[in-house]
Amino acid sequence: MTNRPLDNSTPAARLAFVAAFGVTFVFGLFVWPLFSAEDVTQPLQFNHLAHAEYDIECVDCHTRVLTAADPGLPDNAVCFDCHEEAMGESPAELALVEWLQGEAEISWRPLYLQPAHVFFSHQRHAAVGAIECSACHGDFGQLERPPESAPHRLTMDECTDCHASTEVEDDCTSCHR
Amino acid sequence: MQSNLSAFAPDQALVRPLVETNRRFWILVAVLCSLIAVGAACYLLQLRNGLQVTGMNVPVYWGVYITNFVFFIGISHAGTLISAILRICKAEWRRSITRAAEVITVMVLFFGAGSIILDLGRPDRALNVILHSNFESPLLWDVTSITVYLTGSLIYLYLPLIPDIAALRDGLGKRRWFYRALALGWTGSERQHRLLDRAISIMAIIILPIAVSVHTVVSWVFAMTVQPMWHSAIFGPYFVVGAIFSGIGALIVFMAIIRWAYGLEGYFKEVQFRNLGLLLLTMSMLWFYFTLSEFITTYYGAEPDHMVIFWAKISGPYAPMFWTMVVGCFVIPMILLTSRRFPVVASTVVAGVTVNIGMWIERYTIVVPSLARPRLPLETGVYLPSFVEVAMTVAFFAGFFLLYLLFTRLFPIVAIWEIREGREGSVREVSERVASYLPEVSDAHDAF
Amino acid sequence: MARWGMAIDLDTCTGCQACTIACAIENNVPPPDPDGSDDHRPFTWMRLLPWIGEESPQAEGRMFPRPCMHCDDPPCTKVCPVDATNIDGEGLVRQVYPRCIGCRYCTTACPYTVRYFNWKTPSWPEPLEQSLNPDVSVRPAGVVEKCTFCHHRLQLARDTAAVERRELRDGEYVPACVEVCPSQAMFFGDLDDPDSEVARRSHTTRAFRLLEELGTKPKVIYLRKGE
Numbered sequence: 001m002t003n004r005p006l007d008n009s010t011p012a013a014r015l016a017f018v019a020a021f022g023v024t025f026v027f028g029l030f031v032w033p034l035f036s037a038e039d040v041t042q043p044l045q046f047n048h049l050a051h052a053e054y055d056i057e058c059v060d061c062h063t064r065v066l067t068a069a070d071p072g073l074p075d076n077a078v079c080f081d082c083h084e085e086a087m088g089e090s091p092a093e094l095a096l097v098e099w100l101q102g103e104a105e106i107s108w109r110p111l112y113l114q115p116a117h118v119f120f121s122h123q124r125h126a127a128v129g130a131i132e133c134s135a136c137h138g139d140f141g142q143l144e145r146p147p148e149s150a151p152h153r154l155t156m157d158e159c160t161d162c163h164a165s166t167e168v169e170d171d172c173t174s175c176h177r
Numbered sequence: 178m179q180s181n182l183s184a185f186a187p188d189q190a191l192v193r194p195l196v197e198t199n200r201r202f203w204i205l206v207a208v209l210c211s212l213i214a215v216g217a218a219c220y221l222l223q224l225r226n227g228l229q230v231t232g233m234n235v236p237v238y239w240g241v242y243i244t245n246f247v248f249f250i251g252i253s254h255a256g257t258l259i260s261a262i263l264r265i266c267k268a269e270w271r272r273s274i275t276r277a278a279e280v281i282t283v284m285v286l287f288f289g290a291g292s293i294i295l296d297l298g299r300p301d302r303a304l305n306v307i308l309h310s311n312f313e314s315p316l317l318w319d320v321t322s323i324t325v326y327l328t329g330s331l332i333y334l335y336l337p338l339i340p341d342i343a344a345l346r347d348g349l350g351k352r353r354w355f356y357r358a359l360a361l362g363w364t365g366s367e368r369q370h371r372l373l374d375r376a377i378s379i380m381a382i383i384i385l386p387i388a389v390s391v392h393t394v395v396s397w398v399f400a401m402t403v404q405p406m407w408h409s410a411i412f413g414p415y416f417v418v419g420a421i422f423s424g425i426g427a428l429i430v431f432m433a434i435i436r437w438a439y440g441l442e443g444y445f446k447e448v449q450f451r452n453l454g455l456l457l458l459t460m461s462m463l464w465f466y467f468t469l470s471e472f473i474t475t476y477y478g479a480e481p482d483h484m485v486i487f488w489a490k491i492s493g494p495y496a497p498m499f500w501t502m503v504v505g506c507f508v509i510p511m512i513l514l515t516s517r518r519f520p521v522v523a524s525t526v527v528a529g530v531t532v533n534i535g536m537w538i539e540r541y542t543i544v545v546p547s548l549a550r551p552r553l554p555l556e557t558g559v560y561l562p563s564f565v566e567v568a569m570t571v572a573f574f575a576g577f578f579l580l581y582l583l584f585t586r587l588f589p590i591v592a593i594w595e596i597r598e599g600r601e602g603s604v605r606e607v608s609e610r611v612a613s614y615l616p617e618v619s620d621a622h623d624a625f
Numbered sequence: 626m627a628r629w630g631m632a633i634d635l636d637t638c639t640g641c642q643a644c645t646i647a648c649a650i651e652n653n654v655p656p657p658d659p660d661g662s663d664d665h666r667p668f669t670w671m672r673l674l675p676w677i678g679e680e681s682p683q684a685e686g687r688m689f690p691r692p693c694m695h696c697d698d699p700p701c702t703k704v705c706p707v708d709a710t711n712i713d714g715e716g717l718v719r720q721v722y723p724r725c726i727g728c729r730y731c732t733t734a735c736p737y738t739v740r741y742f743n744w745k746t747p748s749w750p751e752p753l754e755q756s757l758n759p760d761v762s763v764r765p766a767g768v769v770e771k772c773t774f775c776h777h778r779l780q781l782a783r784d785t786a787a788v789e790r791r792e793l794r795d796g797e798y799v800p801a802c803v804e805v806c807p808s809q810a811m812f813f814g815d816l817d818d819p820d821s822e823v824a825r826r827s828h829t830t831r832a833f834r835l836l837e838e839l840g841t842k843p844k845v846i847y848l849r850k851g852e
Contacts, residue, residue, distance in 0.1 A: 066788075070759065117723045117762050119777070121784060128787040171713055172721040177762060177777050227766035228727075229744040234665035236738045238729040298727020298742065298767030302707075305726050311708040316730050320706070402734040403700055403839055551738040552836060553674055553691070559665060 039148040040109050044099065045092040052141045058133045059126075065133075069121040073108040076100055111150040112137070119177050129168070184348030188596060191589040194439050196351060198586070201438075209579040216572020219565040220295070228298055230565045237548045237560040242296035245570055247540040248423070249289035249577075250323065250395050251416070252533075255424030256282030257330045258388040259456075261381040267610075269603055270452055272595045273444040277435060278428050279334040280590070284580040285427075286327045288573045293319075295569060315401045318394045326384075326391045333380045336373060339363050340594040352587075392420040399543065405483040406475060406547050415467040422460035422506070423536035429453050429529035431581070433522060435590055444591050447521045454525035457532065458514040465507045485550045495546050498538045505535025627793075628697075628716045629774055630816035630844035631803065632826040633690055636851045638810040640688035644802035645671045648692070651775060651801035653757050653764075655747040668741040670772040671802050687850075690811070692802065693718060693739045693772035694835065694843030701731035701740060710769075716816075716844055717776050725768040732769055736836055737843075740771045774813075775800035795821050816844060 051061070061078050064071035079100060086097045099106060114120055125131050134141070138152030163170040182189040182196070223230050233240045256278035263271035294300050306320055343363035346356035363369060396416035399407040409415075429450065436445040472491075475483050490499045509531045513524040549558030562570075584590070648654065648671040657667030674689040695718045702711050702718060709725040712718050720740075732740040746766040749757070757763065760777045764770045782798040795814050803811040814821035826832070827846040834843045 117765075119760070119762065121780075123788065124780075124784045128784055171719065172724065173713070173719040173773070173776065174780065176721050176723050177760075177773070177780075227743070227745045229666070229766075234744075235668055235741065236732075238732045238742060293728075296728065298729070298769075299725065299765075302724070302726045305707040305709075305724055309707045309709075309724060311705055313703050314706040314730070315704060316706040316728060398730070402704065403736050403841075404733065548733055552736050553738060556665075556738075 040111055041148065042109060042146040043107050044096055046146050047090075047092060048141050048143045048146075050090075050144070058141065065122045066127040067123055069119070069123060071122050073110060076105050079106070111147070112154075118175055120175065129166075135162075182348075185344070185593065188591075188593050190439070190441060190443070191591050191593055191596075192345070192349065194585055195345070195349065195587065195589065202582075202586075205582065206579065209575045209582070212575035213572050213579065216569050216575070219568040219572070223295075223565055223569075224300070230563060232561045232563040232566060234558070234560065236551050236556055237545060237558040239296070239544050239548060240560055241541070241562045241566045241570055242292050243544050244537065244541045245573060246289055246292035246296070247395055247416075247544070248537050249285050249292060249573070250391060251420035251423045251536060251540070252285045252427045253282045253289060253326070253330070253424070254388055254392060254417075254420040255285075255428040256280065257326075257333055257384050258282075258421060259425065259428065261333070261384050261388075264377070264381045265385075268452075269599060269607060270448055272599045273441075273446075273591045274428070274432060274449055274453075275595070276334075276337065276592045277432055277590050279330065279337075280581060280584050281424070281427060281431060282330045283327070283334050284584065285577055286323065286330065287580070288577050290323055290327070291573065315394065315397045319398060322387070322391045322394045326387050329380065329384050329387050333377075333384050336377050336380060337592055337595065338588060339373065340365065340370075341589055341592060344593060345588075355587075389417055392416045399547075404547050405480070405550075405552065406486045407543070409471060411467060411471055415471060418460060418463045418467055419536055419539060422457070422464050423533050425453055425457045425460060426529035426532035426536070429457065429525050430533070433526045433529075435585065439585070439590070441591065444596070450522045450525045454514050454521065454528065457525065457528060458510055461507055461510040461514075461532070468503075468506075482552050486546050489546050489550055490542055495542050498542050502535040502538040502542065505531035506539065507535075626714050626817075627815040628817045628844070629695070629779075629798075629813070630716070630823055630827065630846065631692065631774070631800070632812040632823045632832070632846045632848060634810045634812075634826070634848040635687060635689070636810075636831075636848065637808045638688060638690060638806075639808050640673060641807060642673055643805050643807055644690050644811065645669050645673065647801040647805035648772070650756075651758055651761070652773070653747070653761050655749055656753075659750070666744050670739075670741070670770075672739075689835070689847065690802070691737065691739060691835075692800075692845060693774070694737050694841065694845045695772075695774060697842035697844060698840060699735075700839075700841060701735045704730045704734045706730065715779075717774055717779075718771075719773065719776070720769060720771055722762065722764050722768045722770065727767040727769065729769060736839055736841065740769055742769050743767060 059065050061074045062071055063074065063078060076099075079096060083093065083097055083100060086093055125136075126133070136152065136154055136158075138150075140151060143151070159175065160170060182192050185192045219230075231240065231242075260271065260275040260278045264275065294303055297303060306317065310317055312318075338359075339361060340363060342356050343360040343365065346353060346360045349356065393413040393416065396412035400409055400412035402408060432445045432449065432453075436442055472487065475487050489495050510528040513519055513528045545558075545560055549560060551558075649656070649669050652670060654669055655667075671690060671692045674691045676687045676689060678685040678687075695712075695716060697712075697716060699712055699718050705711075706728065707724055707726055709721045710719060710731055711721075727742065729742050732738075732742055743764050743766050747763055748754070760781070778800065779798045783793055786793045786797070795818065799813045803813040812823040812826055814823040816824050816827060818824055823846075826848060829848065831848040831851060832846050833849060834846055837843075
């Protein structure tokens, strides 16, 4: 009895298949996401680092973080408290002071958007759980310019890992409700 | 097209459909494809707009799709189960019909499982069944059982195909690469035959409990809930009996079509139809017995929630369907199959058709009335299938016929080697076997 | 651990359906199409179940406000093939919308028919779509949803209590239907806490449950007409 091989593909054909598979895989995993994420440009060049150097805490400007589920981004009044008049000479600050003369709120564009099916409470995590902002938002406080995309993209695995290790509620419905 | 089919003599008739196509075939393919196309368009509509395109509503959450699911899975018992039983019992008249039966099983299972996908509100999440399985759910038992059954039936269909595929590889002269790959290097040596016989008998035995489990589990989807006229201990065997019943009916119909279309009167003889007809009659009586048991216990127990549904079926809005079912599944088979006055083939085919109509209605009158009459009488369900549901049902039947048709064009629908084996060996084997049942003549003399 | 339950006094219920509306607004349940094209499809998580007694000559009519019963032994959670519905330690029967595959087995298995299916993407007439409750997600087409006993309110109450470093108080967490009931016919709280209002009321001789004989142990207790 003779056994014929089931396929009669040549090494070149196999190589071509593996190569095509590899290229598609790498493209889908690394290259495609670069195109699919939209770059975000802020109306003003806010310098987080400059503020951090004056020992200003995140919650000093992001005032609703400890009390609200969705704190939003700071409104003009927060900036106005310090920057009614220019304190230095940086062009970014001058632009801010000029903006604050007008009525319009600064249209900060959020980098962190939740999917519609996820509920996340900042109060619960920052106030009740006392988690550092940087745990989810990365080194935002060390940035001199606003980034064009979120420095750290949170995944559900990170949520569940942390919930498991800290032994807090890990019901589906605590976040999906 | 003329091919030399002498390699298959004297069974050229079995191979002819593989090399010759006529206009009738292409018209049929075109009709089936257009029906499928309508169904595909409807499915796109359903994907875009959600299940609002169906007739389902509150509280009739399941309708024709689930009915089709139970029906198709039921039909699937035609093949494997009947073929396996006949093989194990060494019923020699089986030789020409086993493959026709096994193909039904495999092809229809795709549409049975497909009906569930069709019914999902979020088919994009169907994989959650594997990613987040909850083994407490009867629906997951279904997924498990049907997957095993499909795998088993495919193997059970494929194994007896191998010698025929090898013969096609060597003698047909068409699609050689295709048959060569599928023949797995079959040479027909004695060792290969021995191994194949063993594998087939092992599969025939394994497939029996799997087949029984499949329709039992399908019935448990209903029976495990507390809903009136679903929550019944009899449902497991009742569904298995119904499945074999409709399966035999479907097999008879398919045999008649093949015999007519390919001129295989010599292979599907009256004896096959008569024997299957007797089997159908037996199942009809069994089915009636189960149906009677189910309804009479409900009636005598007279629980109000059950009785609401009972009367809805017996004399309410579902009565026309219910009594059509009784006529189709019991009255007509009893009349046609118990009398010798009717021509065998015609009467069994008619009975096979009415049984299948009746069995589809049975599934419908199990699924819908219980949902339409919930225990808390806020709403009385009104359900009428929408065009999309009807079109999808038609498309699924068309798809099933098309796959079956294509199979008959790629492989012989009667196992050539088994027929040959029957001619060569089994006449002798059977007479020896029968002789061995009887007391030996010399011993009988000694006793005196 | 608490075991949340509800008591509904049929003697004080006027059948005004304020609970139905409050629930729909709180939980982003869309209104039916004005043109009635989705006949038999619209739903609200809280519905009024009419019941008419058979006794003549004075046939008595009653209205049962019917939310999810949050059974202690729910028939729906067992049948879900993907564990998209389950019961938590406090007796709340939950539904996980992002996991649900929409097979509707739970809706058929529920003897109270209080589970609903999204036949289409929900929509609101303008300008109602601007007044959705941000604490509750809008369910997509193709998934099953149901009354949650407003468990997002439990989470909020619990967060507030945690920030203020104290225990949850009786009456601090109530669903929207209970809060809004104008005749105060509904009570909500911990059934295991003997001092809670709902526990006291549910242990009177007037208390009964719907389809008690099925053994599902519902945590919605009705109080029949008083003597």
